[in-house]
Each structure stands twice: as C-alpha cells, then as structure tokens.
Amino acid sequence: MSNVEGIVPFGLRNGRMYAATEVANGLACDCLCPGCATPLVARQGEHRRPHFAHHAGAECEYGAESAIHRMAKQIIADHRRILLPGWDGDLIHPNPSMLVDIKDWIHRADRVEMPARVAQLTDVTLEQRVGDHRPDLVVNDDQGELLIEIRWQHPVTPEKKQAMEESGRRMIEIDLSRLGLFDISRTDLLIDAVLGNESNRKWISCPEAIAAWIENHRALCDRVQCANASIQEAREVNLRKRRDLLAIERNRRWQYLSELAALDQITRPEAIQSRLHELANKDIPKAEILQREIVPTWVTLHLTDPSSDCWAVSAHPKLWWSAAYLRFIQSAPAGKVLTTMAIFNWLDLTFGFHPIAYRLFQAQRTYGIAFQPGSRGRSPPWCAYFSDKENRAIPNLWRIAQRFLDRLTDAGVLDRVTDGFQIAI
Numbered sequence: 001m002s003n004v005e006g007i008v009p010f011g012l013r014n015g016r017m018y019a020a021t022e023v024a025n026g027l028a029c030d031c032l033c034p035g036c037a038t039p040l041v042a043r044q045g046e047h048r049r050p051h052f053a054h055h056a057g058a059e060c061e062y063g064a065e066s067a068i069h070r071m072a073k074q075i076i077a078d079h080r081r082i083l084l085p086g087w088d089g090d091l092i093h094p095n096p097s098m099l100v101d102i103k104d105w106i107h108r109a110d111r112v113e114m115p116a117r118v119a120q121l122t123d124v125t126l127e128q129r130v131g132d133h134r135p136d137l138v139v140n141d142d143q144g145e146l147l148i149e150i151r152w153q154h155p156v157t158p159e160k161k162q163a164m165e166e167s168g169r170r171m172i173e174i175d176l177s178r179l180g181l182f183d184i185s186r187t188d189l190l191i192d193a194v195l196g197n198e199s200n201r202k203w204i205s206c207p208e209a210i211a212a213w214i215e216n217h218r219a220l221c222d223r224v225q226c227a228n229a230s231i232q233e234a235r236e237v238n239l240r241k242r243r244d245l246l247a248i249e250r251n252r253r254w255q256y257l258s259e260l261a262a263l264d265q266i267t268r269p270e271a272i273q274s275r276l277h278e279l280a281n282k283d284i285p286k287a288e289i290l291q292r293e294i295v296p297t298w299v300t301l302h303l304t305d306p307s308s309d310c311w312a313v314s315a316h317p318k319l320w321w322s323a324a325y326l327r328f329i330q331s332a333p334a335g336k337v338l339t340t341m342a343i344f345n346w347l348d349l350t351f352g353f354h355p356i357a358y359r360l361f362q363a364q365r366t367y368g369i370a371f372q373p374g375s376r377g378r379s380p381p382w383c384a385y386f387s388d389k390e391n392r393a394i395p396n397l398w399r400i401a402q403r404f405l406d407r408l409t410d411a412g413v414l415d416r417v418t419d420g421f422q423i424a425i
C-alpha cells in the first residue's frame with residue numbers, strides 16, 4: 001500500500017472518477033487530482049499498468065488515498081449492492097459464549113449463526129455526518145441504515161468503534177490496504193475487492209449479532225445456574241449422608257461401654273506391672289528353652305520388647321519374639337518377604353491379645369477402614385465414638401507387631417524392602 005511517488009490511480013472529471021484506460025492519454029484526459037485539484041496526465045504505457053501522474057510533478061500527500069476512497073464509494077453507489085461480512089464473535093463476545101460451573105465443567109451457548117450475505121442497497125449517501133463522525137458511506141438495505149468505512153491507510157479507531165456500538169449503529173469496514181497501488185488502479189480488481197470479497201471486510205459494529213449473542217449468553221447463564229444448583233444440591237445430599245453415617249457410628253459407643261470403663265483400670269501402671277510379672281512367671285522358662293535353638297546366638301540379645309504397651313499381648317515379649325524369630329526368620333527360605341500384617345495375624349492366632357485392648361483396638365481399626373479408605377486402619381488408630389483420651393490409651397497392637405520387625409532391622413537381621421522386610425543374614 002506504499003504511495004508510489006506522485007502516482008494517482010484514478011482521475012477526477014466532472015464529479016466522477018475514471019481509470020486511466022477510460023480517458024484520452026496524456027494531458028488530454030482532462031482529469032484533476034482528487035487530493036490537490038491540479039491537472040493529471042493519463043499514462044497508458046505498455047510496460048506499466050495504466051495510471052495517472054501529476055502534470056506538474058506536484059508534491060501531493062493525499063492524491064492516492066483520496067482517489068481510492070472516491071472510486072470505492074463510486075463503485076458502491078453505481079452497483080447498489082454490497083457483500084456483508086459474516087459475524088463470528090470478537091474478543092468480548094466469543095462465539096459461542098462459554099461459562100464454567102462450580103465443578104469446573106465448561107458449558108457452551110448456542111452459536112450465533114450469521115454468514116456473509118449480499119445486501120441490495122436502496123439509498124447511498126457519501127460522507128454524511130452521523131453524530132460526531134463522518135463515515136465514508138451511509139447506505140440503506142433491507143435492515144435500515146448501514147455505515148461503510150473504506151480502509152486504505154487508516155483503520156477505524158477504537159473510539160469510533162465504541163461510539164458506533166454504543167449508538168447501536170451498523171458499521172462495516174472494507175480493507176483495501178492489501179492491494180498494491182497498481183493492482184488497485186485496475187477497475188475490475190477494485191470492483192471485486194469493494195463489492196464481493198468476503199475476506200477483506202468485517203463488522204465494526206453489528207447490533208443484531210450482539211443482541212443474538214446476549215440472548216444466547218443469557219440462556220447459557222440460566223443453564224449454568226441450574227447446573228450449579230444441582231451440583232450444590234448433590235453436594236449437600238452427600239454431606240447429609242456422611243453426617244448421618246457419622247451419627248450412626250457415634251451411637252456405637254454403647255457397645256463398648258464396659259471395655260471403656262475397664263480401660264482406665266487395665267492401663268494403670270500398677271496393673272501393667274502386675275500383668276507383666278504374671279506373663280514373665282508363666283513364659284520366661286518357655287522362652288529360655290526356645291532361645292537355645294536360636295542361631296546365631298547373638299540375636300537373642302535383641303529378642304525382647306521393653307516398650308510400655310507390650311502387656312497387651314497375652315504372652316511375655318521374650319517368649320513371642322523368640323517364637324516369631326524361629327517361625328519367620330530362622331526357618332524361612334532365602335528371599336522371603338515379611339510383613340507387619342503377617343506378624344500381627346500370627347500373633348493374634350498363636351498367643352492372642354488382652355481381650356479388652358483387642359476389642360477396643362479392633363473398633364478403631366474398623367472405624368479407620370470405613371472412614372479413611374486407603375489407611376487400612378494402620379495409623380493413627382482413632383475412632384470418633386471414643387474420646388481423644390480413650391483413643392490414646394488404647395494400645396496400638398499393630399505397632400507392637402511392627403516393632404519386632406523394626407528392632408531386628410536395626411540389629412542388622414532384616415533389610416527394609418518396598419513391600420516389607422527381607423532377611424539380611
């Protein structure tokens with residue numbers, strides 16, 4: 001779109017624009033420059049496209065721009081039709097409109113379908129004032145007033161676009177800036193570009209499309225509001241269900257009232273000491289017999305549990321640790337993987353636990369499996385229908401089993417592997 005020095009694509013004679021091929025050659029063309037009103041010469045040479053030049057070689061800033069505008073307007077006025085561009089949204093009105101609900105799902109409105117179409121013009125006025133603006137053309141089609149801007153160098157400004165939108169006027173822009181100055185001086189190319197090229201025009205303001213867009217958008221808003229309401233309702237139903245379940249669980253406390261009452265008694269230090277004493281009298285002679293079978297002998301130094309909650313097993317730790325060593329480690333095939341689960345189950349079946357501690361611990365485990373899926377009741381054992389103090393007082397039977405494996409790992413007998421413990425000696 002550069003202005004080739006002094007070239008004017010069309011000349012003005014008696015109020016009409018002419019191409020250089022439509023008039024006599026040279027100064028006889030009798031045309032003036034529409035920019036500076038000085039005489040032009042028509043050049044119909046064989047080597048360059050026909051065009052006009054200033055006779056006096058005048059410096060003329062607006063000759064080309066003015067000629068193109070006038071010629072484009074004259075074409076529209078002569079043909080009384082125009083191809084209206086399609087409308088497919090803009091930055092503020094994406095087509096279709098989209099909204100996100102409270103679950104982050106995307107909802108789409110109906111698209112505004114407004115394809116390009118040819119409009120017959122009933123009335124064409126050049127450069128008529130419209131409000132504060134003077135569009136290139138004011139025309140009328142079957143839908144009323146339509147403003148047309150021809151772009152050669154200067155696009156419609158954002159202010160003008162906003163003013164047109166606010167006043168509800170229809171305006172399109174036809175962009176000729178992609179044509180070269182010599183192409184544009186060919187009347188047939190220019191007629192095609194002005195009247196019938198869909199790709200070079202767009203809506204500056206299209207109230208009809210915006211109204212349709214707003215209507216679709218409102219319907220979308222209603223739809224998303226409904227979706228949000230049902231999501232919310234489903235969430236509340238879910239929450240109520242969980243609360244009800246929790247209430248039912250809380251009511252289970254009555255099943256454990258006698259155990260809870262006894263918990264305080266059996267966890268008193270004197271009670272624990274007396275139980276451990278009893279277990280020692282009963283079990284240590286048996287443990288010593290078992291320990292004679294253990295190899296390597298240094299392992300026996302590690303086979304006892306000094307922890308305060310070891311009373312919860314119905315065997316002295318020295319006995320069950322020795323038995324567990326013989327059962328799980330000494331006689332195990334190489335590469336065997338040991339798990340806390342295996343030790344716990346074996347301990348439960350072989351020696352058993354203090355019945356009150358066992359029943360309360362199982363209540364915690366069951367609750368954990370029901371309300372913390374994935375935890376498998378392992379840690380930390382906790383149950384909503386026991387108080388925090390009660391929860392803390394219940395011995396962690398799982399940890400008692402685990403401690404056997406941890407201790408032997410520290411002693412170098414076992415190695416930790418991903419799915420449990422492996423024999424290292």
Ligand SMILES: [Zn+2]
Pocket residue numbers: 033034035036037038054058060061062063
């Ligand atoms: Zn001029």
